Amino acid sequence: MRSFQVYNGGVKLFFGVNSLEEAAAYLRKYSRVLIITGRTSAKLSGALDDIIRILESSGVEYEVWSKALPNPTDELVAELVEVYRSGVFEGFIAIGGGSVIDLAKAARVVVAGGGSVREYLYGAREIPRTQPFLFAVNLTHGTGTEIDRYAVVTITETKEKLGFSPGYPDVSVDDPKYTASLPRRQTIYTSLDAFAHAVESATSAKASPYTEMLAEEAVKHVIEYLPRALEKPKELEYRYWLLYASMIAGIGIDHGVTHYGHAIEHVLTGSRPELAHGAGLAILYRELIKFFYEYSPVVMSRLLKPLDPSLKPIREDSAKAVKAYIDFLDKIGFRETLSDYGFTVGEVRELKALYFKLVEKRYESLLPFKLQWEQVESMLKNLV
Numbered sequence: 001m002r003s004f005q006v007y008n009g010g011v012k013l014f015f016g017v018n019s020l021e022e023a024a025a026y027l028r029k030y031s032r033v034l035i036i037t038g039r040t041s042a043k044l045s046g047a048l049d050d051i052i053r054i055l056e057s058s059g060v061e062y063e064v065w066s067k068a069l070p071n072p073t074d075e076l077v078a079e080l081v082e083v084y085r086s087g088v089f090e091g092f093i094a095i096g097g098g099s100v101i102d103l104a105k106a107a108r109v110v111v112a113g114g115g116s117v118r119e120y121l122y123g124a125r126e127i128p129r130t131q132p133f134l135f136a137v138n139l140t141h142g143t144g145t146e147i148d149r150y151a152v153v154t155i156t157e158t159k160e161k162l163g164f165s166p167g168y169p170d171v172s173v174d175d176p177k178y179t180a181s182l183p184r185r186q187t188i189y190t191s192l193d194a195f196a197h198a199v200e201s202a203t204s205a206k207a208s209p210y211t212e213m214l215a216e217e218a219v220k221h222v223i224e225y226l227p228r229a230l231e232k233p234k235e236l237e238y239r240y241w242l243l244y245a246s247m248i249a250g251i252g253i254d255h256g257v258t259h260y261g262h263a264i265e266h267v268l269t270g271s272r273p274e275l276a277h278g279a280g281l282a283i284l285y286r287e288l289i290k291f292f293y294e295y296s297p298v299v300m301s302r303l304l305k306p307l308d309p310s311l312k313p314i315r316e317d318s319a320k321a322v323k324a325y326i327d328f329l330d331k332i333g334f335r336e337t338l339s340d341y342g343f344t345v346g347e348v349r350e351l352k353a354l355y356f357k358l359v360e361k362r363y364e365s366l367l368p369f370k371l372q373w374e375q376v377e378s379m380l381k382n383l384v
């Protein structure tokens with residue numbers, strides 16, 4: 001398991017077991033930083049203790065703010081900005097999964113550019129070029145936010161879950177040992193998020209041979225190592241490859257973007273913040289794989305070969321591809337449906353307005369093909 005570094009956009013990423021030690025050189029020049037974490041995982045993974053040890057041995061002062069929540073909201077961003085402004089800090093250290101890192105990305109934009117995060121989400125304010133330092137210690141193998149320029153924030157009042165491009169962390173750490181304590185469900189959800197990043201970045205309107213190559217590699221590793229990691233969660237080699245898959249799929253979406261899976265998932269989690277992002281995607285993919293395969297049989301057959309080597313690059317094999325995906329979900333014990341989160345057939349009908357706002361308008365230039373609302377509605381009803 002080799003350690004190495006990757007540069008993407010503006011971020012320098014340190015990958016590998018104990019890679020935090022090497023990345024720590026970037027922290028030593030600061031005198032005071034704000035550490036952002038969720039409630040438990042930073043402590044449980046050992047990453048928070050490691051960071052504190054490094055800061056204390058280097059004489060860097062710090063404060064810990066551990067109020068980050070899954071699916072960060074505009075209100076939480078505002079709260080964090082207040083804390084940052086009141087403490088004379090030079091930068092952020094975000095220790096967590098996608099939600100924690102995204103929260104830090106969003107807050108530093110507001111710290112640097114003023115206004116409210118809503119204005120940036122709606123594109124009414126320019127993202128400031130110069131922002132406080134952000135050092136991200138990633139604790140999950142799913143979102144890719146440690147290496148990409150995106151963040152997702154939900155506006156509580158309107159239930160809009162919106163992605164935007166606040167920019168890259170300055171330095172990121174992907175150390176598999178910090179993902180070994182991920183609970184079983186999070187292991188599944190985050191890996192299937194990475195799977196979705198790979199598939200969407202290879203089939204979007206901005207897909208390229210580069211994103212297809214990254215996707216093929218990422219999907220292969222998720223399929224091979226997710227079942228193994230579920231059997232032996234502490235085995236670092238399995239976590240290493242899942243984290244690698246998630247990181248390169250993150251580069252994939254940075255270059256090839258996401259589309260229908262993420263767009264529709266944002267409609268669902270906007271109204272059900274308790275629905276984990278990866279779980280929402282995994283549920284949707286039971287239906288979406290068919291459309292993706294029919295749109296791009298050549299790419300999709302290549303990606304899904306590890307699930308079913310007999311898949312041919314023809315549209316007619318889309319049902320076979322769906323079966324291969326559902327069999328994989330069965331194998332890893334993922335059987336959730338939209339009803340598990342309280343969605344009803346009647347409620348699906350009411351999502352139409354949000355669908356137009358969040359999918360058709362916001363993702364317009366990124367959608368590779370056109371799904372009619374009626375198709376989406378029947379798809380969602382099948383998933384209830």
Ligand SMILES: [Fe+2]
Nearest residue numbers: 143193197277
């Ligand atoms: Fe995602």
